Amino acid sequence: MKTLKVLGAVMLVSTMVLSACGTKEEKTPAASGGDGGNTTAKQKLDLRWFIFAPANASLPSADKDFVKKAIEEKFNVSLKIDYLPFGTDYDNKINVIMTSGDHPDMFLANGAASQKFAVDGLLADQSAFVTKATMPNYFKWITEDEVKNYQLKGIKHSRSPMPFQRNTYGSFYVRKDWLDKFNLQAPKSYDELMNAMRKFTNDDPDGNGKKDTYGFSAAAAGGRLPLDFPAWVNNGLVADFMIDDKNLEFVETQSSLKLQNVLQNVKDMVKDGVVDPDWFVNKSPQHLDKGSQGKIGVLWSTDKNFALESVPTSVQARTKQIDPKADWQPIFPFANQPYGWKQGTTGGASPFLFSKTVAEKSPDKIKRSVEILDWLASEEGYLMTHYGLEGRDYKKDGKKITIDPASYEANITKNGSFLDVWKFFTNLDEPSVLGLEVIDPRVSDRDRAILKFVEAIPKHSGEPVTLAPPEGMNIGDFRKEMARLQNVVLFDDKDASNWPKYREELMxxxxxxxxxxxxxxxVNAVRPADKQLKPFK
Incomplete structure (x- = not known):
């Protein structure tokens, strides 16, 4: 686990924050307001956070970390940040932490884990901490109704969703230069996609005389079947949940009866030899790294920057360093399907959380954490954590932001891409929420065409509210057994015909x-009377 301790001197600072720990003025949370603060003196606090961060990002030395410095000076804290990539390792670590009783002052978790912590009574009631008064910047990204609908039935305000990407960029990408070598057009159907994958696996697309490439890869991290496989969309199962307005049905894709066909398609792909044999043990972004190394011909990604040559850390840019002819292009090889992904919803947003123990023993630490989080959601915080230092890494003219790519590369990318750690709270590319227009001089006509294509991929609207299991029930147990049974089908059973029987046990x-x-x-609670969904089956 990567760790950085942020040390700051005790000083009086001018920020819109709460008064000193233990003083009478800090009985209720005060508004953090705008980007700065008031002149109220604050007692220095030691804070400890545990957050998600990309595997290829790391915090630099203190003298190079201007975000750390800004937080220290604005909020008079010593901040220790522990971070791991989103996924199994993070889930295991936060479970150990919460069991130990030595809880961080603020932490993140996936939806299922946060629901379990709430049901187990480990989470603080956030209703006095997270309000429009205390987090005015946060509520520019999230509505009060979205926070309300994010709560679990029968449990007070225990979770708040982090700002999430409303416009999504899920797409399959293919090595177009490999297609060109075999005189193939961009696949328009599942069969054409499978044919391209076989060529990429068997016919030496990189011309090195070795059989060392594969048509496809994914990263299951030893868990459930990733949504990366094209078999999902091919069988009409797109993302985690779907609302079938035609038949008025709620579709839980990962345990659907249709999953039998998905599992069979995946078994067939693996049998064909077109799938990277490490797909099940790969941890993200290992499959993307293999793509960057020229070993994979088709990948799925929700990363807007995946195929952009203007982004130095993109898969396209990294692949091109090895093969100058590399050309990753988006495709939608499902001519018979209405959707390729879904729009962003609060249901897909991870929450930020506070421990009940910390709230009872050190509520001031939660209040101070709230102030910092709200600053991260402000214009000042967003600009700093996404684009660097004004005047050095970007220029600001009113609401127009012009990036300096060379400066960003030298000061941020070459220092561990450390802003990818700090932008955890607003890890989305929607500056328009703050009224900002961002100009990146690196963006080529090619990149603009790619973004236009991906943005046009049809998306369903997803669930209209944050979904939570009934009081006292833990969906984590269901998901764990679901993953186990999926893997029984994939690795043990002759075919997928047992899935309906396994599903019955899950239900x-x-x-x-x-x-x-x-x-x-x-869902029905927020739908019109004539659009009510049928009972689940």
Missing amino acids: TKYKGQQIFQAYVDQ
């Missing part, structure tokens, strides 16, 4: 029927 013994009927009820 009964592991309470899937009750959980997803509760989801239906939550």
Whole structure:
């Protein structure tokens, strides 16, 4: 686990923050306001956070970390940040931390884990901490209704969603230069995609005389079947949940009866030899790294920058360093399917959390953490954590921001791409929320065409509310068994014909029927009377 301790001198600072720990003035949270603060003196606090961060990002030495310095000086804190990539390792670590009782002052978790912590009574009631008064900048990204609908039934305000990308960029990408070598057009159907994958696996697309490339890769990290596989979309199962407005049905894709066909398609792909044999043990971004190394011909990604030559850390830019002819292009090889992904929803947003223990023993630490989080959501915080230092890494003319790519590369990318750690709270590319227009002189006509294509991929609207299991139920147990049974089909069974039997066990013994009927009820609560969904089955 990567660790950085942020040390700052005790001083009086001019920020819109709360008064000193233990003083009478700090009985209720005060507004953080704008980008700065007031002149109220604050007692120095030691804070400890645990957050998600990309595997290829790391914090630099203190003298190069201007975000750390700004937070120290504005909020008079000593901030220790622990971070790991989103995924299994993070989940395991936060579970150990929460079991130990030595809780961070602020931490993140995935949806299922946060629900379990809430049900187990480990989370603080945030209703006095997270309000429009205390976090005015945060509520520019998230509505009060979205926060309200994010809560678990029967449990007070225990979780708040982090700002999330509303416009999404999920797409399959293909090595077009490899297609060109075999005189193939961009695949328009699943069969054409599979044919291209076979060529990429068997016919030496990189011309090195070795059989060392594969048509496709993914990263399961030893868990459930990743949504990366094209078999999902090919069988009409797009993302995690779907609302079928035509048939008025709620679709839980990962345990659907249709999953039998998805699992069979994946078994067939693996049998064909077109899938990277490490796909099940790969941890993200290992599959993307293999793509960057010229070993994979097709990948799925939700990263807007995946194929942009203007972004030095993109898969396209990294691949081109090895093969100057490399050309990753987006494709939508599902002519018979209406959707390729879904729009961003609060249901897909991870929450920021506070421990009940910390709230009871050191509420001032939560209040100070709230101030810092709100600053990260402000214009000043967003600009600093996304684009660097004004006047050096970008120029600001009113609301127009012009990036200096060379300066960004020298000061941020070459220092561990450390802003990718600090932008955890607003890890999305929507500066327009703050009224900002960002100009990147590196963006080529090629890159603009790629973004236009991906943005045009049809997306369904997803669930209208944040979905939570019934009070006292833990969907984590369901998901764990679901993943195990998926893997039984993939690795043990002759074919996928046992899936309906396995699904029945999930729906009964592991309470899937009750959980997803509760989801239906939550969706119906905000739908018109003539659009009510049918009971889940």
